[in-house]
Amino acid sequence: MSSLLDVEAFRSLFPGLDGVVYMNTGWQGPTPRPVLQAVERALALEAAAPTAPETVARRLQVIDGAREAVAGLLGAGRDEIAFQENTTAALNAVLWTLGLRPGDEIVTTSAxxxxxxxxxxxxxxxLGVRVRVLDVPPEAEDEAIVxxxxxxxxPRTRLxxxxxxxYGTGRVLPVAALAHxxxxxxxxxxxxxxxxxxxxxxSVAELGCDFLAFPGYKWLLGPAGIAALWVRRDLLALLSPAYAGARLARDYRLPDLLEPASDAAARWELGTRSVPLLAGLLAAVRLAQDLGLEAIAGRCRHLAAYARRRLAAIPGVRVLGRDDGEASSGLxxxxxxxxxxxxxxxxxxEWGRVVARTVGPLGATRLSLHAFNTESEVDLVAGLVERLRRHGPPPHLPSLAMxxxxxxxx
Structure with a gap:
């Protein structure tokens, strides 16, 4: 597909969108046909003779291809990429690697x-570290946040x-300035x-960070159960993972020889990886790159701005945050x-088969608008919200507890 994103052609890749208005990609995205097919092919290949030479060659090709693709997506080197089960596992892998001590400080945000x-x-x-919280109101200016x-x-700030x-408001934080x-x-x-x-x-270079983690199953539209951790190359030899698998060792011999590998982030990977999930991740990255990430971003921002205008025009509806133009997102x-x-x-x-998400801490409903969503779907949501304002919610909401x-x- 060209940089001028063809929305209908993109939507045709999602057989699961029929009869559903899916606006919850920020939780988990629907699976496009190329990703599903890649997972199915890899699973079928493994089902027969998973360790036969031809199968092993293909499995290794998928692992290498996925690592190269993720690295290219971030502007990184393949040796800086470690695969993880999910983003939480990747974040924990970093936290427990840093050797934090009592009195050390971590700064995070209220968002x-x-x-x-x-x-x-x-x-x-x-560990007795101190967590300090940077308040980030939805309307705050970047300069004030920094x-x-x-x-x-x-002097004790480590991270x-x-x-x-x-995740709640879609505000793009000034990461580069904060990292500096x-x-x-x-x-x-x-x-x-x-x-x-x-x-x-x-781009990890533009953000200026040292570690970055992301899942495959949200905006990339890949399968659940696979994520990636990027570790800046010059930290690889300085940090030792808190948990060890065979990839940690360059050489070993019981009872006392362990020569750690220090040249690749794969040391943070534990045990057997799911090649079918990596095949799906590889297909998802290729699809995003074929569509063009600039085109995807522009479409998401356009839909989000349209949704803000439509919702803000309804009396009694408060839209959190603001439209930051190029610095906004599809949330x-x-x-x-x-x-x-x-x-x-x-x-x-219940009224429109619209899949959204509740953000409890904010007391808000969140729409995640990907490039496959449409203006008519936003109009449908606005109409349902107007109905809600006039008549209140229906008496029975079985999906609420779910x-x-x-x-x-x-």
Whole structure:
């Protein structure tokens, strides 16, 4: 596909979109046909003779191809990429590698997903480090955020850990400026790119970070169960993973010889990897690159701006954050006066089969607008929200309890 994104051609790749208005890619994206087919082919290949030479050759080709593709996506080297089960595992791999000590400080933001916030609190309790929180109101200017961050920096600051895009409001945080300030103070920078990779170009060099993690199953539209961790090359020889697998060792012999490998981030990978999931990830990256990440980003921003305008025009509806133009994303969060956010999300499903997400800490419903979404779908949502304002939610919302559980267990 060309850089002028053909929305209908893109939508045709998603057989699962029939009869559903899917606006929850920020949780998990639908699977396009090329990704599904890549997973099925790899699984079928392994089902017969998984360790036959021809099969092994193909499996190794997939692993190498996926590593090269992810590296290219980030502007990184293949030796800097480690595959992980999910973003949370990747973030924890970094936290427990740094050798944090009592009194060391981690700075994070008030806009973080529990997948990042909870591990910090756990590390604080286990290791005696101090977690400091940079308040990031949805409407705050970038300059104010950077200034407040600089005020939090101290001689014990070891790590700045933050999202590239805030999961609740879609705010693109000024990561590059924050990373510059952190590195001047001698701190490392860890970026959770779960809400950015796949919906916009992401360059680790431009961000200026030291670690970056992202999943395959959100905006990249790959399979669940596979994620990637990028580790800056000059840190590879300085850091030792907290958990060890065979890839940690260049050479070993019991009882006392262990020569660690120090030339690749693959040391952070534990045990057998799922080649079918890596095949799906490879197909997802290729699809995003064929579409053009600039084209995807432009389409997502356009739809988000349109949704903000439509929702903001409804009396009693508050749209969180603001339209930052080129610095915005495809996430839109809103609240309806007098209606609980969980009820809003459930009503969208019950009335219009619209899949959205509740962001409990913000008391808001979030729309994730990918390039396959349409203006007519946004119009449908706006009409349902107007109906909600006039008549209130329906009396029975069976999907409400299901979403509450899914937020915890999926």
């Amino acid at each position: 973080e997903h529990p997948a990042l916030a909870v591990p910090f609190l756990h590390v604080q309790r286990r 200034s407040c961050f600089e005020a939090l920096l101290g 700045l850990a933050l999202s590239h895009v805030a 300030a952190a590195r001047r103070a001698g701190a490392l920078v860890l970026v959770d790119a779960a809400q950015s990779v796949g919906q916009m170009p992401v 839109v969060a809103f609240a309806v006066e007098g209606v609980d956010a969980w009820q809003v999300t459930a009503s969208l499903w 979403e509450r559980r899914a937020v915890e267990d999926l």
